[in-house]
Structures are given as C-alpha cells and as structure tokens.
Amino acid sequence: MNIHYIGENNSILNKFVSEIRDVKIQKDSLRFRRNIERIGEILGYELSKNLSYSGVYVETPLGKKKLQLSYNDVVLCSILRAGLPLHQGLLNYFDDAENAFISAYRHHPNKDKEFEIIVEYFAAPSIENKTLLLADPMLATGQSLAAVYQAIKKHGTPKEIHIVAVIGSTEGVEFVKNNFPENTHLWIAAIDDVLNDKGYIVPGLGDAGDLAFGSKL
C-alpha cells in the first residue's frame, strides 16, 4: 500500500485537523462537519495528482487550448455515517463521480470491549475496472475498512483503490495495509500512535459520527 501522509508537511490542512481535535471547537457540529469537508477537498486535490491524464483541447471564445485532464471513471464510496461530510468534500472536487454508500457499525455481542463489524446497507453503481475512492474519516482498528472491502469486492474489481481518511492509528494503518491489495493508496491527514482498549484513537478526536451528527442510542 502507498501511504500518503499529507499532514506530515506544513500546510493549512493542519489548521482544520487541529479544529476537529480541539474540545473547545469540535462541539460546534456545523464547523466540525465543514472542517471534515475541507479536509476532504484537500485530500481529494492531493490524490487527483495520482490519477491518469491526457491532453484535451478546450475551446474558449478566443481560441483553443490543450489541457491535461484526468479521464478516470471515479466511484466515490463513503462509510456511513461519519463518512458523509468527507464524501461531500471529495464530491465538491470530483463532481462528476458516481456515488456509493455502505454502512458499517461495531456490534458488541457480549457487551464487553470485543466487537465485530456489521456491514448491511450497500448502494453502488458498478465498480468494475473503475477508480474507487473509499472515504471514512476515522481509521482506528482498520476493521471497518477491511469489512467494507470484503463486501464491496463481491460486486466487482476496481482498477485502483484510494482510501481517504482524516485520522488513523499506526496499528490501523498497518491492518489496512495487510487487508487491501498492494496497489491501494491511502491519503491521510494525521496518524496517531495509540489505540486504546475500546478501539479509539488517542489523542484522536473522540467519536466522529457523534460530533458530526449527534449521539445515537
């Protein structure tokens, strides 16, 4: 897997990451969602540099100009719920992408810290031989992404996969690396070292889905 740790270099990206982490700022859910969206826009811009381009003539009112434009068939797939603001950020730039949505949640069968990932809802166009962008802001254990990939691949084989995440754990990134094809790209804003015994990233930001949309039962 090719890991693109975009927050490693200084840029305005890290202002948005600091605001979604900050307990004083993150409680403003409108700002939280918008910051995730802005991060999606930046990561989308970075990954666009990795797509395939060809020369296309564009006609202006005064003449013609040859421009390099990407020609990938992009399918943008997000993991519900926390993936939604990230999806919007990517869609702001990949506005002609096809869209897919998949659900993944942690099920605790014994009411302890052990959990399994349940994937239920999947609504998608054909992904066969297309460029699949898989968006989820949090990459904690990596189990949601791995379970989602197992479900998606029953519906076809994408030409390439670009995972877009905001904050990951070192352990989760390693898990994803071992559970996705080698030519997968990971575009990520931040990687934290610690994963606690509940599978939360530390310091991370807390619960991304709840911060974006409120707590659930």
Ligand SMILES: O=P(O)(O)OC[C@H]1O[C@H](OP(=O)(O)OP(=O)(O)O)[C@H](O)[C@@H]1O
């Ligand atoms: O890497 P993992 O250990 O699998 O954890 C990451 C998952 O946790 C979060 O979703 P969550 O289950 O909180 O659902 P939500 O989006 O509905 O809040 C996040 O959006 C990922 O999908």
Ligand SMILES: O=c1cc[nH]c(=O)[nH]1
């Ligand atoms: O740290 C984490 C782990 C899973 N889901 C989140 O929203 N945050």
Ligand SMILES: [Mg+2]
């Ligand atoms: Mg989820």
